[in-house]
Amino acid sequence: MPKLITIVVPVLDEEDSVGPFFEGMAGPLADARARHEGIAFEFLFIDDGSTDATVKRLLGHENPPAPVRIVSLSRNFGKEAALTAGLEEARGDAVIVIDVDLQDPPDLIPQMVARWLAGAPIVLAQRADRSEDGLRKRLTANWFYAVHNRLSRVKIPMNVGDFRLIDRRVVDELNRLPESRRFMKGLFAWVGFPADVIEYKRPARAAGASKFNGRRLWGLAIEGITSFSEAPLVIWSYFGALISAGAISYATYIILRTMIYGTDVPGYASLLVGILFLGGVQLIGIGILGEYVGRIYSEVKRRPSYVVAARHDPADDDGDDRGDDR
Ligand code: UDP
Ligand code: MG
Numbered sequence: 001m002p003k004l005i006t007i008v009v010p011v012l013d014e015e016d017s018v019g020p021f022f023e024g025m026a027g028p029l030a031d032a033r034a035r036h037e038g039i040a041f042e043f044l045f046i047d048d049g050s051t052d053a054t055v056k057r058l059l060g061h062e063n064p065p066a067p068v069r070i071v072s073l074s075r076n077f078g079k080e081a082a083l084t085a086g087l088e089e090a091r092g093d094a095v096i097v098i099d100v101d102l103q104d105p106p107d108l109i110p111q112m113v114a115r116w117l118a119g120a121p122i123v124l125a126q127r128a129d130r131s132e133d134g135l136r137k138r139l140t141a142n143w144f145y146a147v148h149n150r151l152s153r154v155k156i157p158m159n160v161g162d163f164r165l166i167d168r169r170v171v172d173e174l175n176r177l178p179e180s181r182r183f184m185k186g187l188f189a190w191v192g193f194p195a196d197v198i199e200y201k202r203p204a205r206a207a208g209a210s211k212f213n214g215r216r217l218w219g220l221a222i223e224g225i226t227s228f229s230e231a232p233l234v235i236w237s238y239f240g241a242l243i244s245a246g247a248i249s250y251a252t253y254i255i256l257r258t259m260i261y262g263t264d265v266p267g268y269a270s271l272l273v274g275i276l277f278l279g280g281v282q283l284i285g286i287g288i289l290g291e292y293v294g295r296i297y298s299e300v301k302r303r304p305s306y307v308v309a310a311r312h313d314p315a316d317d318d319g320d321d322r323g324d325d326r
Contacts, residue, residue: 002038005113005165006092007066009100010082011058012048016207017100018057024206025106026065032110036117041066045100046086049076059312067314074309079211080182080220081306083162087171096165102206104163108198112165120196122188123165128199130159137217144221151229156189157197164188164195180305181298183220183227190228226291233292236285243281 009021029041043066047055058070071089073082083097094116098104104125112123130138141159149155162184166174173191212220225232258264 002040003094004040004042004092005094005096006042006044006086006090007096007098008044008046008083008086008090009098010046010048010079010086011050011054011100012076012079012082012211013050013052013054014100014208015050015053015057017102017205018054018061020102020206021100022061022064024102025109028106028109029065032113035110036113039113042092043068044086044090045070046082046089047072048079048082049073055312068312069314070310070312071308072310072312074307077306079162080184080223083184084182085306085308087166088175090171093168094165095168095171097162099161099163101208103202103204104161105200105203108163108200111198115196115198116165116167121167121170121193122195124157124160124195124197125163126157126197126199127159127161127202129201132202132204140214140217140221144224148221148225148228151225151231152186154186154189154228156185156224157195160185160197162188167193169193179227179299180303181223181227181295182305183224186224186228222291226295232288236288239281239285243278 007025011018014021033039033041043064045058045068047058047070055070055072058068061068069089071085073085077085086097087095094113096109096112098106108125112125115123130141133141145156145158166188170191170193174187177187177191
């Protein structure tokens with residue numbers, strides 16, 4: 001029975017990466033098709049609000065190694081939303097999620113397909129070596145995985161990006177999740193299913209620059225932790241209990257001391273330290289509460305995670321992309 005694999009590629013201003021990407025994909029896709037009879041591929045590019053020539057380059061490419069579908073979002077919704085769109089729009093019996101900058105090596109694809117055909121519902125590509133990523137990114141990434149997996153019951157595997165193959169069953173489960181703020185790494189882990197892991201060395205970007213600066217990564221980290229753990233919320237009761245216990249013993253001590261030795265006026269320093277410390281602790285607690293309330297707020301608005309502006313699908317040959325919605 002012929003099987004279709006949709007290759008989902010989120011793109012944001014990647015005009016220089018498109019050419020190398022198609023070139024890099026040609027070999028591995030041909031290899032996979034040769035090795036496994038009845039396997040077909042399609043590209044599904046999610047144009048996440050590109051303002052450069054990305055879409056033109058995608059459409060204008062001479063002979064892409066597989067048919068190219070493009071779903072253009074109405075603005076930049078972020079990579080998580082773009083992936084969500086990709087999973088919902090994909091038609092394949094399996095989906096491969098891959099970055100366009102060749103940091104996810106296409107050479108792994110034949111191996112992923114083989115493992116999938118052997119029965120694996122998920123095949124993960126794990127970065128065994130991230131030395132191309134820069135020390136700061138590596139350190140903060142390690143720190144993130146450690147904190148996240150400590151706080152959350154859903155563990156996300158270390159150094160696994162979004163590059164993976166997912167069987168249709170798993171894709172359908174992901175598409176059923178109703179939340180509109182989507183931390184994909186966490187959701188991938190949440191739906192479960194056993195995963196096969198392939199290790200690789202993460203190469204440097206082929207062209208263009210990373211779209212994730214420190215602030216964006218920080219936002220993603222907070223999103224991940226608050227989406228999958230209630231620990232930051234719950235911890236304050238314990239913290240409060242601890243401080244109250246300390247306060248009670250200190251109060252007892254002061255009262256007894258005053259009763260035995262009489263009034264003792266000095267105490268400015270301890271008073272100030274106590275007030276400032278408690279004020280700080282309370283503000284942190286309120287801030288964390290705010291993070292969650294903000295997320296509840298945006299979730300109850302029930303806005304979709306993305307808006308589609310246009311679709312390009314070579315299967316529709318009326319030459320007009322606008323009326324092609326479904
Ligand atoms: N990307 C996207 N929307 C965004 C940011 C990034 O679709 O808002 C795409 C980008 O075009 C690339 C992939 O997500 O194909 C990974 O981005 P990038 O290489 O900048 O991330 P890094 O590899 O540095 O983590
Ligand atoms: Mg990259």
